[in-house]
Amino acid sequence: MAREITLTDTRTRKVESIVPSTAGILRVYACGPTVYRYAHVGNLRTFLLSDLIRRVAEYAGLRVDLVQNITDVGHMQDDQLDSGEDKLLAQARSEGKDPFALARFYEEQFHRDQAAIGVKPAGRYPRASECIGLMHEMLRTLDAKGHAYVGDDGTLYFDARSFPTYGAISGNRLDQLRPGLRFTDPVDAGVKRFHADWALWKHAGPQREMVWDSPWGLGFPGWHIECSAMSVAFLGETVDIHTGGIDLRFPHHEDERAQSDAAVGHEVVRHWVHGEHLLFEGRKMAKSTGNVVLVADVIDRGYDPLALRLAFLQGHYRQQMNLTWDAIAAADRTLRRWRAKVAEWAESPSGQIDTGYLTRVLDAFAGDLDTPAAIIALRELERDQDVPAGSKFETFAHLDRLFGLDLVREVGRPSVAAELPDGAQALLDRRAAARAARDFAAADTLRAELAAAGVVVTDTPDGQAWDLH
Ligand code: AMP
Numbered sequence: 001m002a003r004e005i006t007l008t009d010t011r012t013r014k015v016e017s018i019v020p021s022t023a024g025i026l027r028v029y030a031c032g033p034t035v036y037r038y039a040h041v042g043n044l045r046t047f048l049l050s051d052l053i054r055r056v057a058e059y060a061g062l063r064v065d066l067v068q069n070i071t072d073v074g075h076m077q078d079d080q081l082d083s084g085e086d087k088l089l090a091q092a093r094s095e096g097k098d099p100f101a102l103a104r105f106y107e108e109q110f111h112r113d114q115a116a117i118g119v120k121p122a123g124r125y126p127r128a129s130e131c132i133g134l135m136h137e138m139l140r141t142l143d144a145k146g147h148a149y150v151g152d153d154g155t156l157y158f159d160a161r162s163f164p165t166y167g168a169i170s171g172n173r174l175d176q177l178r179p180g181l182r183f184t185d186p187v188d189a190g191v192k193r194f195h196a197d198w199a200l201w202k203h204a205g206p207q208r209e210m211v212w213d214s215p216w217g218l219g220f221p222g223w224h225i226e227c228s229a230m231s232v233a234f235l236g237e238t239v240d241i242h243t244g245g246i247d248l249r250f251p252h253h254e255d256e257r258a259q260s261d262a263a264v265g266h267e268v269v270r271h272w273v274h275g276e277h278l279l280f281e282g283r284k285m286a287k288s289t290g291n292v293v294l295v296a297d298v299i300d301r302g303y304d305p306l307a308l309r310l311a312f313l314q315g316h317y318r319q320q321m322n323l324t325w326d327a328i329a330a331a332d333r334t335l336r337r338w339r340a341k342v343a344e345w346a347e348s349p350s351g352q353i354d355t356g357y358l359t360r361v362l363d364a365f366a367g368d369l370d371t372p373a374a375i376i377a378l379r380e381l382e383r384d385q386d387v388p389a390g391s392k393f394e395t396f397a398h399l400d401r402l403f404g405l406d407l408v409r410e411v412g413r414p415s416v417a418a419e420l421p422d423g424a425q426a427l428l429d430r431r432a433a434a435r436a437a438r439d440f441a442a443a444d445t446l447r448a449e450l451a452a453a454g455v456v457v458t459d460t461p462d463g464q465a466w467d468l469h
């Protein structure tokens, strides 16, 4: 694909052309999960962003070196104040588990969820707890260069005022930032020098779990240092793209940028790319509001998890998206229809890729990941009477490298619709809808009706499947 790839850069506030700093290799760092709970579908929308960037770049012939961190230590409950309990320790206590065992469990689930929505694995997934030495190395440099100081509480802090371009990503310049609440502000308590300074290495205090020895005493890393240390260690002093959800702009990425750039001596990240948040049924997705949807919930309702991916692709990553169960159901129907049609087209005389539609889709992906436009093109191709079936098959199959929707899944399987007895498809559709609405009694009745007609239905993680008897 000899076309320019562009993305919106949060720091420059412009759509930028993406040209790797080393010819042929795109280095991408994706802020990963904090593994103290299941990732919700909002988190997954953000994780999809680096997958899409990777697919577009690979399609263009680049080798993509993608690193995604696993935060298993050091993420405070209240990141604005660098205080409160570590999220992992708090959760481990509430579940009565060892914090590392808990972290490994949720890390495993994270990989499963990513695979379920078609996110290809990153090249490396460094764990914060296993990169403490790398963090110390960077902290020593920051200390030696005069960017760090030890506060009265024994914690090592970054001196925000020592980094003049602080605020470039979020626009939160130091002179405009308001100090935190008086009661909790460590500046008032005489602990740190300036309200915007943040913890680099926290003094252990009474904490006895997840603590390490360091040149600044027993303690644990501040949340932001892991990404600085790992990105520079694993990708080098220049990272082409750094991704994350929009909430990470501040303070996480602002602090990370200050640390990395101050340590290395130049701008480390060339492009900061952020995905907007996902709402569900109009509400913010948060544990506190009880509005958390997991991949497992989507599967439980009988939907293919890739329906989620299709639903995400129908919005632009820079736009908030309000996902609904109806939208997932609709995406699920579209996906099943496309797969059935692709299988049907595959049986037709072979054809060439349709270059008109190919160009439209490639241009859409390369142009700031305009996935909604790419999906519209696919819908039009599906209906276009002038394109022979064999060409439709080739084009859908080829473009699935970018879409990642497993569109060829049904190819070569016995043709479905043709074999079903009369009226059975309608019963199957009604049963899928009943399951989606969690009306399991109705679903059971419909299963019995189908069985009487010779159609045996089973429920799988990919939705209902059937066989003829
Ligand atoms: P966490 O596991 O909390 O560290 O978050 C993982 C990623 O999910 C981060 O990049 C967040 O910015 C992102 N994120 C959190 N909530 C949402 C949401 N509702 N929609 C999209 N991304 C989110």
Ligand code: ZN
Binding pocket: 031, 032, 227, 252
């Ligand atoms: Zn990060």
